[in-house]
Amino acid sequence: MRIGFFPNMKKENIRDILSQVITYCRTYGIEVYMPKELEHHDVCALGIEKSHLLPRPEVFEHLDMAFSFGGDGTIIQLARQIYPYNVPICGINLGELGFLNQIELENLEMAIERISKGDYYVEDRIHLVGTLHTPEGERVLRPAINDIVVSRSEPGKMARINLSINGGHTQMYPADGLIIACSTGSTGYNLSAGGPIMAPDNRSLIVTPIAPHLLQGVSLVLKESAKIDITMPERQKNLHISVDGTFDYEFSNTDSLHIEAHPQYCKYVRFKDQKFFATLFKKLTARSKEVL
Numbered sequence: 001m002r003i004g005f006f007p008n009m010k011k012e013n014i015r016d017i018l019s020q021v022i023t024y025c026r027t028y029g030i031e032v033y034m035p036k037e038l039e040h041h042d043v044c045a046l047g048i049e050k051s052h053l054l055p056r057p058e059v060f061e062h063l064d065m066a067f068s069f070g071g072d073g074t075i076i077q078l079a080r081q082i083y084p085y086n087v088p089i090c091g092i093n094l095g096e097l098g099f100l101n102q103i104e105l106e107n108l109e110m111a112i113e114r115i116s117k118g119d120y121y122v123e124d125r126i127h128l129v130g131t132l133h134t135p136e137g138e139r140v141l142r143p144a145i146n147d148i149v150v151s152r153s154e155p156g157k158m159a160r161i162n163l164s165i166n167g168g169h170t171q172m173y174p175a176d177g178l179i180i181a182c183s184t185g186s187t188g189y190n191l192s193a194g195g196p197i198m199a200p201d202n203r204s205l206i207v208t209p210i211a212p213h214l215l216q217g218v219s220l221v222l223k224e225s226a227k228i229d230i231t232m233p234e235r236q237k238n239l240h241i242s243v244d245g246t247f248d249y250e251f252s253n254t255d256s257l258h259i260e261a262h263p264q265y266c267k268y269v270r271f272k273d274q275k276f277f278a279t280l281f282k283k284l285t286a287r288s289k290e291v292l
Helices: 014-027 036-041 058-062 072-085 105-116 276-291
Strands: 002-007 031-035 065-070 089-093 121-125 128-134 137-140 147-152 159-165 168-175 177-181 205-210 220-222 228-231 238-243 247-252 256-261 266-270
Touching: 002 014, 002 058, 002 072, 014 031, 014 065, 014 105, 031 036, 031 058, 058 072, 065 072, 072 089, 072 266, 089 105, 128 147, 128 238, 128 247, 147 159, 147 256, 159 177, 168 177, 168 205
Parallel strands: 002 031, 002 065, 065 089, 089 266
Antiparallel strands: 121 266, 128 137, 128 256, 147 177, 147 238, 159 168, 159 228, 177 205, 205 220, 228 256, 238 247
């Protein structure tokens, strides 16, 4: 079995953690690969063979599985790159909440042993793709693992956003913005805005308004096949688009934004004895105690 390591090298004690996991992998007959850009971190000193350091995306072609070391941001970044290669991701949580991560540090060796024995399953999740239509042509946005957020471009001013579903005008939202999320993103900005939490294998699309005016604060839950189009009335000069809170775009009242589920799934490693909602609320409860 061949597993790629994709660590956030800024995390505390990351070299010690990588060294330990490499040792576990050797014990259970697993080959370890890493992206070549980590060579300057002297990862060969941790026990990685130089021939197993390969550039992206070539390294993805050699893997049966990918380990993400970090928080949710690390796993989202990896998912965006690796989904075309159908390589499942297993997240090792080095962050605060780690909703997407499957393994905690204290369970590392046991989890790796289970993986070596095939005691896991692969979960397919949808993600989103947006296409911006302008008078100059089409622009395909970066894939959205969590969400696409359409919001006001000027602070302190209300946005007016037209929503159409499957070719039919649905609603004009006077609000701070709209969140279009999938199940992976349901525990992110969508949750903070009052949207529903979706089980990971639920392939619905969610539309959640942000601070809507009047009585338009209800989220919509749509089929995987739903086609979403967003425009704005003429009086609204422009709006802002954010993909996963990382990639930003602007669009005007002469443009339209089309959003739908990407035809290819992201793949995640899961263990049958780990229950999503039990783990979710355990983490949320622990986090709320830390804040209070």
